[in-house]
Amino acid sequence: MAAGAVHKGSLLGIEHLEVAEMESILRLARKLNVNRPQPLLRNRRIALLFYETSTRTRTSFEFAAKALGATTTLVQTAGSSIEKGESLLDTGYTLRALGADAIVIRHPSSGAPSHLAKHIGIPVINAGDGMHEHPSQALLDAYTILQHKKTLQGLKVAIIGDIFHSRVARSSIHLLSKFGVHITLCGPQEFVPDVAATLAKGLRIARNMEEALHGADVVMLLRVQKERLSGLQIREAEYVDRYQMTPEKLRLAKRDALLMHPGPIIRGMELTSEVADGAQSLILQEVANGVPVRMAILVRALAKTVARVGNPRKSTTAGKVSTKTKKTTGGRASR
């Protein structure tokens, strides 16, 4: 019962992850490909423990695990003993007793993965916890940006929308800030409270889109999470009018700005269809990149030797990635 050490292969959040760790995950992801399965995790069992709904994250973790030769099982609230009142820890102990080597968990309560990890002793991977963190999403977003930009350092990124309720935003802010990105948060007070600026050093808050988008290299949109509003009176029409991303508003950013959204997108709410399907949109690329990045996360969690991973033919180019990190100013993740 007593709390113990968290397994080193766990990924609980970006906040406490070092730049070098993230760079090594991104580097590893570039060597992995769902279409070239490698049995690095053969005979390993990965439990996908989902207390909340998911399309992208669950499917990509499952494809990632299978491409690595692992066996997966999905446990969801409905149809499991969770419905009968089994506690999170007891569910975790049960999965471990059944032979799970790692647990990928999504949970509506912030901190649930960390709680589980402190007790269970096997790798726990946070696939999104409450309003806290969604580390694999932040990593795949960094991976996606780096397919288009040489480095993260010095980029201007605008994050627009419901930051208060967003675990993606918290993880992305931690990650981008560690890599030396200039971040501007934009949205109404309900979604971007002043306290949001305390999350990382140098965060800027803008209340209007012109200010937020000016000179932006990357624009990250967030969904308005109606299910988490719990009583907030957000005036939908006003939000759409002021913050919905339209082709006109997108022109306020740099000409080659990248348009990102972690999904699910609500067309007509935070963005129009023209933007979602436009040339600058990376939305589906993000989804696709979820697989190699999650493969890397699973390999990091479970593979005995990470060194021999990858396609030898490509290892020279992949090896170009800088491993040096500047702890204070952030590392130089480059492609």
Added chain:
Amino acid sequence: MMNGNGNNGNASGSRNGHHAPSLLIHGGRLVDPAQRIDAEMDILLRHGVVAEVAAPGAIKGAGEEKFNARGLVVAPGFIDLHVHFREPGQAHKETIASGSAAAAAGGFASVCVMPNTNPVNDNPETTLWMQQPERGSLVNLFVIAAATKKSDGRELTDFRELQQAGAIAVTDDGRPILEDAMMRAVLQRAFECDLPVIQHAEDTRLTAGCPMHSGATSFRLGLRGYPSSAETSIVERDIHLSQATRGRLHVAHLSAAGALDAVRRGKRHRVPVTCEVTPHHFTLLDEHVGDYNTNYKMNPPLRGVEDRAAILAGLADGTVDAIATDHAPHAAHEKAMEFERAPFGITGLETALALAITQLHRGGPKIPLSRIVELFTSGPARVVGWQTRGTLNKGSFADVTLFDPKKRWTYDASKSLSKSKNSPFDGWQFTGKVVATVVRGRVVYGG
């Protein structure tokens, strides 16, 4: 007007003091703020009351038993206005017997138990049951009854009947009385019965699903924030109603700077308002929740630096009347949960004095020892209107707490006498330790 109830601090639970042998406590430093005494003095306890207080060596040949208190502070028995002993209904967390043992170890000779038991203590039968000798309380046990039936805020309980059964105050602790008209009625009726009304001040309409204080830490952890204003607004309203009705209002576990300001202003305008503060609120901050540690989850939540600074000022300047523990035991499996799902509350009886000495006297605001003692004795006694407890005046109840203000020690929660171990102070090093607790002339702890 004090205690028209004919029940002036007559506690049940403790054994009859008349059979205790007389006890001479000599060589100690007597600190009795009610009498403005802080000097080397001896004290003789006989027949369950204080028989004599005199200069060292002046009480000749007396005392069948003697206690050498050299190097110790001899204080009136401590009073805790706010504990949850979980009986009836949740004896797996605590019983009156186990809770009172922890109280004795913490120097508390008297405790006041909250009514949020199962069932809620809204009736004279439960009130009497809690006080029966069979419950095995080691210390004086006083009962605080529910202000409304089932504490659901709809219908007043029978204050007079509860008072006759021994209740010393009314509260719906944990289920604050939000409805203005109901709070007014409670204070009105409490005034007629001369009972204090204790309010857990929380506007629950603003705090649903909020497991911790609203601030940078709650934002970082992705937890909904419970703002200080949710406490302040209720305290302000209650003070207006107290002024209008003349009903005595006691603010439980005050944690917000604005609420403290309201109490200070109320006192200046002679409103009959008092307040208590817990050791955890004067010691810890919201940021100490760290990585979702549920032993730092309580209600009201740990606040930010401004709120804590205001509380420290209130403890120093006399605005705060009492230190109360809000001792809230929970079983290990109940706390080993997702932060949002874990119950609120921590244990506190065994660490209260040590925290007061370490944090308030030796550290930070350097509050004099006599004021610390006041916060544990005459302060809380004044809140409930007792004149023969919380002091060592001749004729008072023979309740005495002896402590070593310089003793260094480390708290080990696993050795707690409470049934539950949910303390954030496990492993903390303290200065100041309770050495013995005397209840009605009998040593119930240490010695």
